[in-house]
Amino acid sequence: xxxxxxxxxxxxxxxxxxxxxxxxxxxxxxxxxxxxxxxxxxxxxxxxxxxxxxxxxxxxxxxxxxxxxxxxxxxxxxxxxxxxxxxxxxxxxxxxxxxxxxxxxxxxxx
Amino acid sequence: xxxxxxxxxxxxxxxxxxxxxxxxxxxxxxxxxxxxxxxxxxxxxxxxxxxxxxxxxxxxxxxxxxxxxxxxxxxxxxxxxxxxxxxxxxxxxxxxxxxxxxxxxxxxxxxxxx
Numbered sequence: 707x708x709x710x711x712x713x714x715x716x717x718x719x720x721x722x723x724x725x726x727x728x729x730x731x732x733x734x735x736x737x738x739x740x741x742x743x744x745x746x747x748x749x750x751x752x753x754x755x756x757x758x759x760x761x762x763x764x765x766x767x768x769x770x771x772x773x774x775x776x777x778x779x780x781x782x783x784x785x786x787x788x789x790x791x792x793x794x795x796x797x798x799x800x801x802x803x804x805x806x807x808x809x810x811x812x813x814x815x816x
Numbered sequence: 817x818x819x820x821x822x823x824x825x826x827x828x829x830x831x832x833x834x835x836x837x838x839x840x841x842x843x844x845x846x847x848x849x850x851x852x853x854x855x856x857x858x859x860x861x862x863x864x865x866x867x868x869x870x871x872x873x874x875x876x877x878x879x880x881x882x883x884x885x886x887x888x889x890x891x892x893x894x895x896x897x898x899x900x901x902x903x904x905x906x907x908x909x910x911x912x913x914x915x916x917x918x919x920x921x922x923x924x925x926x927x928x929x930x
Contacts, residue, residue, distance in 0.1 A: 749921035806858030
């Protein structure tokens with residue numbers, strides 16, 4: 707079993723729909739990252755959170771430390787949101803370890 | 817604008833050749849990282865460096881080498897000892913540890929072995 711899992715693996719939505727991507731993890735963490743990977747391959751950091759909820763524009767990220775679960779929500783989705791969304795968890799262990807999930811591929815259709 | 821620059825974007829290599837991927841950052845970040853991405857898998861850590869002239873192996877360091885002679889630069893050499901080098905390589909940096917700080921990524925380098 708992977709230490710970080712995401713669901714769904716692939717997601718197709720109509721423009722304007724509310725989207726939720728889930729991340730569950732099995733290790734103790736100090737923080738959780740949500741990242742966006744564009745079709746060209748570059749990655750942009752969306753959120754880093756260790757508790758509660760953060761909002762940036764149409765994006766909302768939540769985390770429940772007790773349940774080891776995080777969600778990324780996109781409101782009023784747009785075709786430019788089409789990308790791969792990656793969940794990554796950060797651990798304070800003997801070295802600087804970040805474990806990345808496999809990603810969720812999102813396609814928003816006009 | 818501050819950021820991370822990787823080059824080349826695409827690289828083709830014959831078996832048995834060493835190749836070096838460049839990573840330069842002007843964010844004044846102490847920590848730099850190299851990750852490998854394969855289809856359907858999460859990013860895996862190859863090497864990281866938290867300070868100039870020091871670096872540590874990650875989870876998949878075999879067949880790779882790095883140097884950190886300057887704060888801004890963290891080149892990765894893919895040696896002929898790497899058995900399956902065809903992959904997408906991403907360089908990243910953070911102000912402190914990636915475990916506690918935001919990660920910044922380059923645009924990546926796609927290496928294909930012919």
